[in-house]
């Protein structure tokens with residue numbers, strides 16, 4: 001009989017890794033639930049979420065309360081991280097467990113934005129992408145869900161099957177930015 | 186070139202897939218004659234100036250009808266169609 005053992009999505013990828021002014025690490029695996037309100041049910045979903053101190057996020061936004069985060073993840077779709085779906089939500093929205101489907105990475109440090117600028121075509125300056133802002137965007141040819149986690153910290157979620165490629169792309173960009181910084185100094 | 190996705194806001198052209206002329210929105214009736222279907226499938230204008238075409242915003246899945254100028258590359262309008 002096959003011996004199956006649970007592996008975290010970024011196991012064996014050499015993380016955490018620090019290169020130049022940047023650190024790349026795997027995010028802890030947490031529960032992720034996709035919430036897709038049934039037609040006309042956004043207000044009812046809001047009411048259930050409000051009891052948890054959360055709101056259904058507008059495109060490009062996320063909210064945090066009591067260790068849980070709710071992140072806009074697509075049209076009429078939000079991902080709830082770090083808590084089970086609240087009681088009563090399933091009456092108003094389609095819920096699906098996404099926990100095993102995604103690999104979460106955190107890129108942080110003074111060069112994080114310069115590294116991401118090589119891979120993502122979106123404006124990540126603080127004025128355009130403030131803390132808790134999020135976006136679906138391409139990381140080279142891969143789709144990511146990106147969220148600003150702090151002044152110089154970004155959380156990136158890719159499909160679990162692409163974790164290795166994402167780490168490879170990010171590491172290459174980190175190496176290039178670090179080499180450039182070293183040459184300029 | 187940047188296109189304003191009606192859902193996500195202004196984004197780089199690399200995030201979009203081009204589908205073709207907005208004429209695809211005007212599907213002939215099922216019983217229309219062969220020439221109407223021939224027009225629909227094959228005959229396109231190739232304007233130097235204002236044109237309207239369909240783009241797909243890959244990250245969010247919104248279909249966008251974009252009015253733009255092929256001479257100046259100005260994007261004049263972008264509206265969600267699906």
Ligand SMILES: [Zn+2]
Nearest residue numbers: 190193242245
């Ligand atoms: Zn969009």
